[in-house]
Structures are given as structure tokens and as C-alpha cells.
Amino acid sequence: MNASPRHLLLEILFTRFWVRALMLTMGLLSAVCGLLGPLFQKVFLDRLSGAAQFSFLQFESVNQIPQWGLLVLTFLSLLGALAFYQGVIYLGTRESLWMQRHLSQRLYDHTLSLRTESLHGKPVGEIVSIYTIDVPGATILLEQSLPQFLGILFPLLLGPWALVTFLSVPASILMPFLAVVLVLNFLLAFRQSKFFFQFKRLAADRVGYVNEWIQNMRTLRILGWIAAFEAKMFHVRKVETRNRIQMLNNGQTMNGIASSITFVLNVVLISVLLHSQSEPITSGTLLALLWIVAVFMTRPFRQMPWFFTFVFDAWTSIKRISELLQLRNREPLPRSREFQKLISWSAAGGGTGGADTPVPALRVRGLSLDIDGHHLLHDINFDVKVGEFLAIVGEVGSGKSLLLYSLMGETGATFEQYWIGENDARRLPLDQLRQFYTFVPQEGFIMSASLRENVAFNYHVGTEHDDNIRASLRRAQFDIDKERVENGLDTEIGERGVNLSGGQKQRVSLARVDFYQSPIVLLDDCLSAVDVDTEKKLIRDLLAGPSPAVGDGGGWKNRSRLLVTHRLSVLRQVDRILFMEQGRLKAEGRFEDLMRSSAEFREYTASLERHEVSSTQPPKPEPETVIEDPAVDLGEGQEG
Ligand SMILES: Nc1ncnc2c1ncn2[C@@H]1O[C@H](COP(=O)(O)OP(=O)(O)OP(=O)(O)O)[C@@H](O)[C@H]1O
Ligand SMILES: [Mg+2]
Missing domain, CATH: 3.40.50.300 (P-loop containing nucleotide triphosphate hydrolases)
Structure with missing residues (x-):
């Protein structure tokens, strides 16, 4: 099985394709429902304030719906948006667990098939951390990134489209603004992913040291090496904590910028509408605008930097898993399918004491x-x-x-x-x-x-x-x-x-x-x-x-x-x-x-x-941990 990082990525994303297709559909439905809410509201409000009748797309029949019907439809749309998105998250989590099991099994089988010397240069701590940190790290693509992607993609396509089509927002202003947001998020996330990468490397080091420490605790204590060892682990912890603080700070900046984007966009769009439109803005338009930007598009803006961060993060995990999976035994024993029956000479009594038998063992x-x-x-x-x-x-x-x-x-x-x-x-x-x-x-x-x-x-x-x-x-x-x-x-x-x-x-x-x-x-x-x-x-x-x-x-x-x-x-x-x-x-x-x-x-x-x-010395009793009654096993002075 090919284990290149690209192959692993595709495997994670597209195994069990029908579930992915279902997630995609549900993501799209969630976005459509989310957008219908403000549009029904606009019709409702415009009718209330006596503004010109509004029809979206060719659906003139929207005007036949009574006012209470519009309210019910608004409510149902929003409920639908939430329910479909929850469905996406649920499927993402389930798929991620399935994939974790699949990857762990593959790693396990592969590690077992490797000879000791083929693992040369890979400390135990690193292998442990690949299992414990990188497998969940890689499947975060399914648990977080894919739902986020669907939660970002459709609203960010449909939202601007609705703003331009129904609310007459000029695309020449909206599109460059979105492009800048995209680039900014990408850069912030790139920085964040570097902290994530450090975080994993340091954690792997620590797992390695702890492993060594636990396995040799008794010897370390006897040799009086505990203090030196603890100092080393403490140092690793310090470096790790510093990295963690930088990571949190950067994360806070990302969140801050992401949450203020909607505010800035609202201000920009309302001023643009005020200055560019010949007709006055109706209260329905204003509400729909606020709703689409501040509610419908808030989640995508918030999620976008984390989406990029998790994707970068998953990619480093995928590369580490791939590296382990690509280790090969240098001289594989040829494998064949046919297997002659196990020879039965032992059970049958065979020969004894070097007796001449035609076939040697x-x-x-x-x-x-x-x-x-x-x-x-x-x-x-x-x-x-x-x-x-x-x-x-x-x-x-x-x-x-x-x-x-x-x-x-x-x-x-x-x-x-x-x-x-x-x-x-x-x-x-x-x-x-x-x-x-x-x-x-x-x-x-x-x-x-x-x-x-x-x-x-x-x-x-x-x-x-x-x-x-x-x-x-x-x-x-x-x-x-x-x-x-x-x-x-x-x-x-x-x-x-x-x-x-x-x-x-x-x-x-x-x-x-x-x-x-x-x-x-x-x-x-x-x-x-x-x-x-x-x-x-x-x-x-x-x-x-x-x-x-x-x-x-x-x-x-x-x-x-x-x-x-x-x-x-x-x-x-x-x-x-x-x-x-x-x-x-x-x-x-x-x-x-x-x-x-x-x-x-x-x-x-x-x-x-x-x-x-x-080395023939009088027998000594065994170490105190082993034998309860020292009289029992004194003969085995060399045990221990
Ligand atoms: N995985 C390995 N990679 C490189 N060198 C190795 C490896 N395993 C063993 N060696 C080296 O091969 C040599 C033979 O090792 P081996 O363990 O077979 O010795 P031995 O005869 O069993 O010794 P002892 O009596 O101490 O058990 C040693 O020099 C050892 O350092
Ligand atoms: Mg030996």
C-alpha cells in the first residue's frame, strides 16, 4: 500500500466516499437554509413597512405567503441550518474515529513487521508520540477541518452572492475585501501551525524522556541520577511552556481579528450602500444585510484561521505517519504463499542425540x-x-x-x-x-x-x-x-x-x-x-x-x-x-x-x-523484593 503523504491525505479524505458526499450535501443544505432565514425576514419587514415588493430569483409566489407563514419559514430555515450543520459535525467525528482505528492498525501492523535494526534512529518516544499525537492529529482533518471547510465554503460563496444579487452591494468592493481577509487568515494560521509543529516535536521529546525515566527509575535512583534527569525534563517542560504561551497569544490575535472582521465589513457595506444607492435603503434590506454579514458569515470568518491551522497541523502529522510507514526492512525475507506442512519429526520422535537422519533439522x-x-x-x-x-x-x-x-x-x-x-x-x-x-x-x-x-x-x-x-x-x-x-x-x-x-x-x-x-x-x-x-x-x-x-x-x-x-x-x-x-x-x-x-x-x-x-563467592540472599522467605531459594545466589 502506498504510504506517501499525498496518498495518505487522499486516503483520509476520500475513504468511505459516500459519507463524504453526504457531509457535502448536508453542508450545502445548511448554508442554503441559513441564507433563506434573512431573506424571508426581508420580505416580512418590507411588507410591514410598505416598501416595494421583493421577490428572490423567480419565486414570485413568495409574495403569496402570509406574514405568519414568513415567520414560520424563517424559524424553520434557521433550525434546518443548525440541524444540518450538527449532522456534518456528527459525521465528521464518527469518520475521524473510524479513521483513527484504521491508521493505528496500519501503523501497528507495520511496526510489527519491521526488524529492530530497520527502526534505527527512531526512539521509542517518537513512535509512541506518532500513535498518541499524530494519529489524532491527522484525523483532525475529518473531525474539524472538513466540517469547517463545509461551514466556510458554502456561506462564503452564497453570502456574497446574496449580498450582490439581492441587496445590490457592489462586487468591486466586496470581493477585494474578502480576498484580503483570506490572505490575512492564511498568514496568521501559517504562523500558528509553526507553534503547533513545535508543540508536537517537544511533546514527542518529553514522552521519550518520561519513557526512559519510568523504565529506569530504580537504576536512576540507585545511581543518584534522579536530580540530573529531573532537571533535564524540567528544562524540556520550560521550553514547551514558552511555546505554548506564544501559541495561545497568536491564537487570541487570530480570534480577535476574526471576530472584528464582521464588524468592519458591516460598517463598510452600510456606508457603501448609503452612498451608492439612489433609492433609500429599506429596513428589510438593512436587517437582511446585518443578518447575512453579522450572523450568517460570522462563523466562516471565525473558523477560517483555525481551518488553515488545523490543515497545516494535520499535514505535519500525516508526514510523520508516512515517514514511519515508509520505513522498510532492507533485506526482506522473500514471502511465498505455499507453505509445506510443518515437519512432524519432533512429534514423531525424530532422531536422538545426533543420530544420522537423512534430512537435517x-x-x-x-x-x-x-x-x-x-x-x-x-x-x-x-x-x-x-x-x-x-x-x-x-x-x-x-x-x-x-x-x-x-x-x-x-x-x-x-x-x-x-x-x-x-x-x-x-x-x-x-x-x-x-x-x-x-x-x-x-x-x-x-x-x-x-x-x-x-x-x-x-x-x-x-x-x-x-x-x-x-x-x-x-x-x-x-x-x-x-x-x-x-x-x-x-x-x-x-x-x-x-x-x-x-x-x-x-x-x-x-x-x-x-x-x-x-x-x-x-x-x-x-x-x-x-x-x-x-x-x-x-x-x-x-x-x-x-x-x-x-x-x-x-x-x-x-x-x-x-x-x-x-x-x-x-x-x-x-x-x-x-x-x-x-x-x-x-x-x-x-x-x-x-x-x-x-x-x-x-x-x-x-x-x-x-x-x-x-566469581565463585559464598551465596548471598536475593534482593529483598523477590523472595518472601529467604530460606526458600538461597541456593540461587546468582539470581537477581
Ligand atoms: N542492531 C545492531 N546494529 C548494529 N550492530 C549490532 C546490532 N546488534 C548487535 N550489534 C553488534 O554486533 C555484535 C554482535 O552482537 P551480539 O549481540 O550477537 O553478541 P553476543 O555474541 O550475543 O554477545 P554477548 O555474549 O554479550 O551476548 C556486537 O558488536 C554488537 O555491538
Ligand atoms: Mg548475546
């Missing part, structure tokens, strides 16, 4: 990733067998996380070949590609939801899966009775509930992986925050393949497991190790083989060993 050739000219991953090639347990190791920043994200299509990585089972993954739509995987990010991931929902990863899950959820939690070493979750699976966790420790988050995330029987499991250093004892149990119950030491193997032995880790102890238990260095796959093989063949790997393990020795 994963085949990756020539995986490379460049971001902003940096070669972050180079020409990586590897296979993963069905049911194989792989460790991915390497120094900090060697590209381990990027490798996992690339497999899930979350980076713009390119592949010469990428097969998942029998599926050409380069041709799979992203959502289908991701169904092959379950993933635990480095920090674990918890939603503000109940424990049950967090494991099932579904807001609408009932109690029907509780047995499985409990079993998964148990296998992930999350003991509901011992952790601080007093309401069992119903306990709210995450930001709005119990704040879990790092290790608890990792174990809930592992339970989620256990609950979802995807064929391939990607774990990004997700054992880092659990203690050695728990890690052993997790490996025994979940990750390990069958071996004389652990027996049958853990619950995931039939799934292919890729574990990023910095733990030396794990490396001896995996089927194979991928050793990464500076974005390259430096070596691969079993632990003993690598120790023999690769000097770099030996050096790396030696550094791990040094680190593990130096």
Missing part, C-alpha cells in the same frame, strides 16, 4: 549480516541434526545472539541456503518460519499477566491446560509452592504483579518452551542467572540427550536444541559446539576434539575457567 549456508556497513556475521555454515544438542560459544560480542535472531528472520541477514527440515526457509513467510522455533532471549521474557498466561503465552487460556502448565513449570525447576507466587497459576507476575528475579524469569521462560512442543529450541544464554545446582537439574530434566551419565535424557531430547552459553560445565554435555569469533564460525566439533584441535578454543575455555573461579 537445520541447514545453513552462507549466512551473512551487514548493518550500516559493519560486517556482523560472515559466511556462516552449519547443519543441525534432528534432536541434536548444540552449544554456541564465543567471546562477548562475537555474534551469538545475532545468529539466533537471524535464524528467526529478525535481522536482515542473507543466506545462500537456509533449510528447516524440508522447507526452504528463505521462501517461508515469517510467521510460519517462526512456528518451527521457540526462543528464550538473554533476559528471559515476562508479560504483565498471570503465571498461567505467561507459560501458555495466551491471554485467553482457561484452566484446561493447567496440568501441562504445572508439569512444564516443574521440569523448568519452578516450584510453585516455594517461589513467591501465593495464588499459584493465577498469580499476576511481570510489571503489574510480582517482580520476578532474573533466574525466576529465565525458568518461567523455559517452562514456556517446554509447554510449546516446537521442533527447534533456541536459548540465548538463558541459564546465566540460575545457580549451578539448578542448572544441573535443568540440563538433566530438559536439555540433556540420552547418555550413560543421565540415562534416558531430558524432556527435550527429541528437539534440536541450540544453547548460547558461557558455562564451561555445559560444554562437556552437548553433542557439538559452535565456536564463534568476531562474527565468524571459527570452529565446530565435540568438546574434546575442539580442545585438541583449536588453540583459540583452548584459550577461550581457559578464560571461562578463570572467570568461573573468580
Whole structure:
């Protein structure tokens, strides 16, 4: 879908065209009714004062209407004018809400389709402000500008026409006057829209800072950075307030000028009529003149500067929305419609522990990733067998996380070949590609939801899966009775509930992986925050393949497991190790083989060993917020 600003503007204005046509008709009817009122009044008054009979257009029959009929008609005309205009406003508001929903959905879908790096340079605050400020800002075109336009256009066409045609006002004076008013309003509105633009930019900055502040409040407090941060926000507020005051002042000037226009116009027109007409002005003409200028045309004059302001304002919002919608992923994964059935090897038992099966679970050739000219991953090639347990190791920043994200299509990585089972993954739509995987990010991931929902990863899950959820939690070493979750699976966790420790988050995330029987499991250093004892149990119950030491193997032995880790102890238990260095796959093989063949790997393990020795300290209790009974979880000294 085209998302250029011009296209968006047309989309906002002309989607659901029939409603726009209805608004246009009602606007016209409102203006016609509004004009009929003073004209009926003129006939009424002229007849009362015995002036010459008046007929507008060819409707001689107006003179047949009795006086009381004219009064009723005047009243009905004015009522009609109001009612039709209210109808326009109502439709405008409704359409604006519809369009807000439509635009938000489009933005939401688009933002979700963008990879992290494609959003580069757009801070969270700005995206939030596009949703919260620019979407309503753009649809103000429907809520305000379109009704205003209709309320201005027709009276400003019909009013002068009636003045010239029925009241003999000279067009040579009226038209230049209106032209000057138009230009003046345009200029004032242009100035006002600059304040509006500033206003939005500053608000976006503030939303960004507040966001950062709220997310890091605890750390900021600990670091003693609160005062500096508040000073920064206070400064932004000050600039914002100054802009706001200028904006209000300019708005008041606009209102003042707009309201005095009708007064000036009345004076000008009455003097012109007095001096230019041979016949004396009837009281009916005078009333109609005053009425048309001071009542009928007042609203258009008042609205005109705001109309221009809102149009300029909406245009800046449209441009900001368009800019976000036009962000593209640099290397889109090709999408195809055909989707071979999900391979069933995992459910069927597949192979075990690296057994030879004809089709590997994963085949990756020539995986490379460049971001902003940096070669972050180079020409990586590897296979993963069905049911194989792989460790991915390497120094900090060697590209381990990027490798996992690339497999899930979350980076713009390119592949010469990428097969998942029998599926050409380069041709799979992203959502289908991701169904092959379950993933635990480095920090674990918890939603503000109940424990049950967090494991099932579904807001609408009932109690029907509780047995499985409990079993998964148990296998992930999350003991509901011992952790601080007093309401069992119903306990709210995450930001709005119990704040879990790092290790608890990792174990809930592992339970989620256990609950979802995807064929391939990607774990990004997700054992880092659990203690050695728990890690052993997790490996025994979940990750390990069958071996004389652990027996049958853990619950995931039939799934292919890729574990990023910095733990030396794990490396001896995996089927194979991928050793990464500076974005390259430096070596691969079993632990003993690598120790023999690769000097770099030996050096790396030696550094791990040094680190593990130096970080072995007596266990400390967890932070006070997490565990109620300190005796419960002391074993996990590293959590937090
Ligand atoms: N979106 C990005 N844009 C640019 N560079 C990035 C991006 N993401 C990661 N990098 C860089 O790529 C390199 C590899 O990062 P990655 O997160 O994969 O490291 P890692 O091996 O997982 O490290 P760690 O052990 O600390 O988790 C780092 O130098 C990092 O700065
Ligand atoms: Mg990482």
C-alpha cells in the first residue's frame, strides 16, 4: 500500500466516499437554509413597512405567503441550518474515529513487521508520540477541518452572492475585501501551525524522556541520577511552556481579528450602500444585510484561521505517519504463499542425540549480516541434526545472539541456503518460519499477566491446560509452592504483579518452551542467572540427550536444541559446539576434539575457567523484593 503523504491525505479524505458526499450535501443544505432565514425576514419587514415588493430569483409566489407563514419559514430555515450543520459535525467525528482505528492498525501492523535494526534512529518516544499525537492529529482533518471547510465554503460563496444579487452591494468592493481577509487568515494560521509543529516535536521529546525515566527509575535512583534527569525534563517542560504561551497569544490575535472582521465589513457595506444607492435603503434590506454579514458569515470568518491551522497541523502529522510507514526492512525475507506442512519429526520422535537422519533439522549456508556497513556475521555454515544438542560459544560480542535472531528472520541477514527440515526457509513467510522455533532471549521474557498466561503465552487460556502448565513449570525447576507466587497459576507476575528475579524469569521462560512442543529450541544464554545446582537439574530434566551419565535424557531430547552459553560445565554435555569469533564460525566439533584441535578454543575455555573461579563467592540472599522467605531459594545466589 502506498504510504506517501499525498496518498495518505487522499486516503483520509476520500475513504468511505459516500459519507463524504453526504457531509457535502448536508453542508450545502445548511448554508442554503441559513441564507433563506434573512431573506424571508426581508420580505416580512418590507411588507410591514410598505416598501416595494421583493421577490428572490423567480419565486414570485413568495409574495403569496402570509406574514405568519414568513415567520414560520424563517424559524424553520434557521433550525434546518443548525440541524444540518450538527449532522456534518456528527459525521465528521464518527469518520475521524473510524479513521483513527484504521491508521493505528496500519501503523501497528507495520511496526510489527519491521526488524529492530530497520527502526534505527527512531526512539521509542517518537513512535509512541506518532500513535498518541499524530494519529489524532491527522484525523483532525475529518473531525474539524472538513466540517469547517463545509461551514466556510458554502456561506462564503452564497453570502456574497446574496449580498450582490439581492441587496445590490457592489462586487468591486466586496470581493477585494474578502480576498484580503483570506490572505490575512492564511498568514496568521501559517504562523500558528509553526507553534503547533513545535508543540508536537517537544511533546514527542518529553514522552521519550518520561519513557526512559519510568523504565529506569530504580537504576536512576540507585545511581543518584534522579536530580540530573529531573532537571533535564524540567528544562524540556520550560521550553514547551514558552511555546505554548506564544501559541495561545497568536491564537487570541487570530480570534480577535476574526471576530472584528464582521464588524468592519458591516460598517463598510452600510456606508457603501448609503452612498451608492439612489433609492433609500429599506429596513428589510438593512436587517437582511446585518443578518447575512453579522450572523450568517460570522462563523466562516471565525473558523477560517483555525481551518488553515488545523490543515497545516494535520499535514505535519500525516508526514510523520508516512515517514514511519515508509520505513522498510532492507533485506526482506522473500514471502511465498505455499507453505509445506510443518515437519512432524519432533512429534514423531525424530532422531536422538545426533543420530544420522537423512534430512537435517537445520541447514545453513552462507549466512551473512551487514548493518550500516559493519560486517556482523560472515559466511556462516552449519547443519543441525534432528534432536541434536548444540552449544554456541564465543567471546562477548562475537555474534551469538545475532545468529539466533537471524535464524528467526529478525535481522536482515542473507543466506545462500537456509533449510528447516524440508522447507526452504528463505521462501517461508515469517510467521510460519517462526512456528518451527521457540526462543528464550538473554533476559528471559515476562508479560504483565498471570503465571498461567505467561507459560501458555495466551491471554485467553482457561484452566484446561493447567496440568501441562504445572508439569512444564516443574521440569523448568519452578516450584510453585516455594517461589513467591501465593495464588499459584493465577498469580499476576511481570510489571503489574510480582517482580520476578532474573533466574525466576529465565525458568518461567523455559517452562514456556517446554509447554510449546516446537521442533527447534533456541536459548540465548538463558541459564546465566540460575545457580549451578539448578542448572544441573535443568540440563538433566530438559536439555540433556540420552547418555550413560543421565540415562534416558531430558524432556527435550527429541528437539534440536541450540544453547548460547558461557558455562564451561555445559560444554562437556552437548553433542557439538559452535565456536564463534568476531562474527565468524571459527570452529565446530565435540568438546574434546575442539580442545585438541583449536588453540583459540583452548584459550577461550581457559578464560571461562578463570572467570568461573573468580566469581565463585559464598551465596548471598536475593534482593529483598523477590523472595518472601529467604530460606526458600538461597541456593540461587546468582539470581537477581
Ligand atoms: N542492531 C545492531 N546494529 C548494529 N550492530 C549490532 C546490532 N546488534 C548487535 N550489534 C553488534 O554486533 C555484535 C554482535 O552482537 P551480539 O549481540 O550477537 O553478541 P553476543 O555474541 O550475543 O554477545 P554477548 O555474549 O554479550 O551476548 C556486537 O558488536 C554488537 O555491538
Ligand atoms: Mg548475546
